[in-house]
Amino acid sequence: MNAPKFYPVDFPRSGYAETHPGKINRVEFRVEDRRYVATVAWEGRRAWVHVGGHVFIIDPRDSDDPTPGASADLDALSPPMPATVTRIDVKPGDTVVNGDVIVLLEAMKMELPIRAPRDGIVARVNCRAGELVQPGTPLVVLE
C-alpha cells in the first residue's frame, strides 16, 4: 500500500484539527410545581439557556428580568449582523420620523432596512454605500 497522506493544511482551514463546542450544563428547577430541565451553553460569561421550549440569552450585565432574544441589546441604528450597505437615505441635518428607513442593508440575500427608532435630526452618517459593516458600529447617529 501507499503510505497514508495527511493533508494538514487543506482541511479544515485552521489546520487539521477542528475543535468543537458542545459542552453544556444542565439544571433542574421547578416553577409553579412544574419540573424544568434547562440546558445551558456558554459564550464567555454569556449564557444561552434552553428551557421549556424557549431559549434565553442571559448576559451578566443584564438586569434580573431578561427578555428573550437580544432585542434589548440592539441599537436600532447599528446593523444587527455583518451586512453590506446598499443605500443611505439621509444626510446630516435631515429630519427623520420614527419608522423612516434611514439605511438599506443587504445580508443573506435579504434587504434589511434600518429604521429611525424615534423622531429626530441626523447628526452624523458613519458609513458609505457598498461598505461591509459590523454589528455594534453606529451607522447613523441622531442628535
Place this chain on the structure above:
Amino acid sequence: MNAPKFYPVDFPRSGYAETHPGKINRVEFRVEDRRYVATVAWEGRRAWVHVGGHVFIIDPRDSDDPTPGASADLDALSPPMPATVTRIDVKPGDTVVNGDVIVLLEAMKMELPIRAPRDGIVARVNCRAGELVQPGTPLVVLE
C-alpha cells in the same frame, strides 16, 4: 407566582450541574486515494478514533500498529469490566489447559467465563466468590 425553587442537590447526583464531554477533533487524510474524515475523542491521552465505519482505540504506549478494540490490552485472567465473581473453579497448584474456565463472573445479567490463555499451573487465586472485581485486577495468576 411562587418563586422558582431550585433543587441543587437532588439532581443530578454531582450537584445541579451536569457536565458533558462531546469535544472532538477531526482529521482528514487519504489512504490509497480514498478520502477519510476521522472523528477523535480523548480519554486522557488515549484517543478514540472513528474512521471509515471502524473505531480504534489508540494508546500512547501502543506500537505503531494498533489492533482494533482493546483485546491486546486485556489480560485474560483479569476481568474485562466490573463484575461479580460467581464461581472459582481452580485452586493454587491446579493444572489448567488453554481454554479451561477458571473463574465465572457475572455482569449485566450475563455469565462471563474467564478462561486460561495457555496451559499452566495456578500460582495464586486473588479473588473470592461474591466479590465485586475491577478491570486490571489479576484474579488468578499462572506460574
Place this chain on the structure above:
Amino acid sequence: MSITRLLIANRGEIACRIVRACRDRGIESVAVFSDADRDALHTRMADQAVGLGGTTAADSYLRIDRLLDAARESGADAIHPGYGFLSERSAFAAAVVDAGLTFVGPPADVIGRMGSKTEARALAETAGVPVVPGGVAPAQDDKTLAALAASVGFPALIKASAGGGGKGMRIVRHAGEALDGIGAARREARAAFGDGTLYVERLIEESRHVEIQVLADTHGNAVHLFERDCSVQRRHQKIIEESPSPAIGPAVRERMGQAAVALAKASQYVNAGTIEFLVEGEGDAARFYFLEMNTRLQVEHPVTEAVTGVDLVQAQLDIAEGEALPWTQNAIAQRGHAIECRIYAEAPEQGFLPQAGRILYWHPPSGPGVRVDSGVETGTEVTVHYDPLLAKLIVTGATREAAIRRALRALEEFVVLGVRTNITFLANVLRSETFAAGRVHTRWVDTAMESLAAPPPAELAAAAAQAARALRQDGSSGPHGAAGADAWRDLTGWRL
C-alpha cells in the same frame, strides 16, 4: 447511462441529503464548497470535496465554470443541482450536458420553458389548467411594469420571473406603491438569481398555496404524488408544509393531480417537478389556479416522501439514468399525515432577521415518526453569506392531530444554542387555533405576529436567569467549568 459519481452543486441541508442519497444508492458523492464552507457539514460528509473558491454565492455556488471544473477534476459523471442557486437556470443544465455529464433534472429547454412564467402560463392555459390574471410585461422598464400592475388590478404581486422562495417578490396595494415595489423586487431578483426580469399578477388574498409533486420519465410516463399545503408563510417564505392539505376535498385533490400531470405531459417534462397552485375556498368547493412550476426538487419534498413512501431523490436519479417509472398512478397513495417545519437561523421577534454565529450546541429530536435533515451541527459557524435554513424537521403521524402533537414534541426536544432560531415561533404556529382548524392562508402569519411572536412566560425567563447566575458562581460548572477541563478530569484522572 448509469450514474457512478454524483457532484452536488449545492450546500447546506440539501447537499447533505443528496450525499445520503448517494450512500443509500451505493454511488460516490462529490461535494463542492466555497471558502466560507470549508468546515461545513456537507463538505465533510461527501466522499470527495472540491473547493470552488469565493465566498458570496455569485463567486462560488453560482459559478458554472468552476462547477464544471470540479466535476472534471473529481471524475463525476452527473450533477445534481439541489434547489436554489443554479437549479432552475437552463444555461446550467445545458452546460452540464454539453460537458458530457448527466444533469439530474429536466432538459434545459424544459427548464427554460417552465421557468419563464409567461410560457408556463400559456402552456397551462393550453392544457386547460386555470390561471391567475397577470403576465410578464412586454418591456421591463418601470413605466411598463407599473401599467401592467394597474391593468391586472390591485392588489398586485411583483415577482422575479427567474425566482422562487419569496425572494424578489413585492405586494403593491395601489398605484402609488408600484415604483418602490418594482425597484425592490428587481434589486433582489438580480442579487438572488442574476436576472431582474419581473412578472406581475393579480394578488388573490387569503388564498392557500397548495402544490402537486410530479415525476416524469424519459419514456413519456408521468405521475403525481399528491399535494403539499404550503400556506404557512412569513413574508412569502414557506415555513411549515404538510400533506395531505387540510383545505381541499378528495374531488379537488384528484382534479389538481390530473391537472398537474396534464401540464407535465404538455410541457414534455422529465424528472421531479412541482406545480404550484393558489387555492381559494375549501373542501370540494375549492378553486385552484396555476401559479408556477418549479423545475427542481423542493425544499419540502420530504413531506411527500413521508406520506407516499417514495424517495424522491432516488426517483430523480433513476429517471436521470433513463429508467421508466416503476409505478402507475394507482399504485401511489397517501398514508398518514406529515408536517415539515423549517428551522431557520432568524429572530422572528425582529422581523425574521437572519442570524449568524457559532452553534454552541445542536441537539435535534429523534424517536418515532421524526426525521431531521440538517446542514449543520454543534460547532458549525452560521455565516451571513447564504440562506439561513439550518435544518428541516419532518414528522409523520396517523392523523393531522397526531402529526401536530408530534411536531410540537419534536420542536420541544430540539435544542439549538449559540444562534437564535425560529423553533419557538414554529411551535406557536402549530399551537394556534387557526392552524389546528386548518384555516391558514398565505398572509396569515404576517397578520398574527403579535400572538405568534409573543414573549415567553416571565417566570420562566426569571428562572433561566437565576439558573445561569447560579452556574456562573459555581466554580466547577458555568463558564469556567464549561470552558475548562472538569468533565475530562472526572473522566480520566488527567489534569491540565
Place this chain on the structure above:
Amino acid sequence: MSITRLLIANRGEIACRIVRACRDRGIESVAVFSDADRDALHTRMADQAVGLGGTTAADSYLRIDRLLDAARESGADAIHPGYGFLSERSAFAAAVVDAGLTFVGPPADVIGRMGSKTEARALAETAGVPVVPGGVAPAQDDKTLAALAASVGFPALIKASAGGGGKGMRIVRHAGEALDGIGAARREARAAFGDGTLYVERLIEESRHVEIQVLADTHGNAVHLFERDCSVQRRHQKIIEESPSPAIGPAVRERMGQAAVALAKASQYVNAGTIEFLVEGEGDAARFYFLEMNTRLQVEHPVTEAVTGVDLVQAQLDIAEGEALPWTQNAIAQRGHAIECRIYAEAPEQGFLPQAGRILYWHPPSGPGVRVDSGVETGTEVTVHYDPLLAKLIVTGATREAAIRRALRALEEFVVLGVRTNITFLANVLRSETFAAGRVHTRWVDTAMESLAAPPPAELAAAAAQAARALRQDGSSGPHGAAGADAWRDLTGWRL
C-alpha cells in the same frame, strides 16, 4: 378510563420512547430511576422523575412496592411496563390494577396463562396452531429436567419459562451436557426473571425466527400487523430484525397471521402481543411452529411501525383506555421494507462481552428513512448493572435492497466513542452474502463469527494511529486542546 399521567416502569431507550409517546399524545409522563440512573436520559426527559433507590435491577426496577409508591407519589393513573423487568410478571399487572391504576398491557390472568409456556402451548394446540415437541418438566429437579431433554430428543433447548431475550437459555447437544446446561440456564433465569422454572424443547436447527405482532382490544377484536423476521441472533439474542421476512411467501404470511389472531382470540388476549414462530423451509413451502407468546411490547416493535404506519405504543394506550381497534384486518398493509439494528455496548470480538464506560461522543445518524430510538447521549455513563442495549436504529426503504444499503449508510454515520459497540459488526452482517440472500438462520451468526468479527483494514488502523499521534503532538488540539479552552477562546475572546 382516560389516561392522563403515565408512569413508565422501565429505563433506557424504551422508557425514552414511551416518554415521547406521552408527549405525542399530550399526556404527562413519570419516569422512575435507580440510584445508578439519576443522570440517565429517561430520567431527564420525563415530566416527572421519581427515585426508586437501589442499583441492581432487583433493588430498583423489579421492586413492585416501590413502583406503586412512585405512582402514588406522582399521581400517575396508569403504568406502562415496557419490555423486560416486570413486563411479563402477572403479579405486577395484578398489583397495578389492585392499586386502582390502569396497567398498559394484558390482564394479569392472560399474562399468567401465556407466560406459562405449557399453558400457551396447550392453548396453541387447541387453536390448531402447530407446536414444537417439548414441554415443562413435571418437577424442576435436575434429574427430571434431564430426562425430559432426553425424551424430546437432542439437540434440546433449555429455556427459562418466565423469560425471553435469550437469557436463561442453553442448548444441550447430548445427554452428557444436560446437567451443565440446566444449571446455567436456571442461574441466569433466577437472576434475570426471579424465577428459575425451566422449559425443554426439541431444537429445530437452521430454523428462522419469525413473529407476528397482534393487537387486541377489550371488545373482542383482534388484528395482526404482519411479521418480523428476527433470525439474526447472536447466542439467542436478536440483533437485527426486519419486515417483511425474506423467507416466507404470501400464502404462509397469511396463514401465520390467521394463526396468530386465532391464538390471541383463544387466549382472550388484550393489548399488544407477539406470537413467535419457528420457521423451517422457505417461500410458500415454509412450515411454522408456535414457539411462545410475548405478552408485552417488543424491543423490535418499530419495524412493524415503519412498514404498517401504526404507532404501537399509541395503540397500547388506546386499548388500555378501552377504545375499540380503529381498523379491520384489511385496512392494515405492509409498505416498503424496514430493518432494525440493535446498538449494544459490547465487544463482538470478545464473545460479545458487555462494555461499560462514559460515552465521550454520541452522534446518531439521521436523514431520509432513518429513525433512532436511544437511551443514551454524549456524556452518559454506561454501567454494568443493566442490559447493554444503547439504542435502536430503524431504517425504511422501498425494497429490501434499499433498506440494507440505507442501514449501512446509517451505521457508517453512527459515531460512538468512549464505549465499544457492535456497530461495525452489524454492518458486517448486513454486508454478508448470506444476509443479502435472505438465508440467515438463528444460529448463523454464531457460526460465521470469523468473517463477521474480522479485523478492520490494517492500513486504516495505522492511519488512525498516525492521526491520533499527530493531534497529540499539536498543542492546540489533541488531549490538551480537547480538554482545554481553545475552541472557547476562539469563540468568545475569553480566557482561563
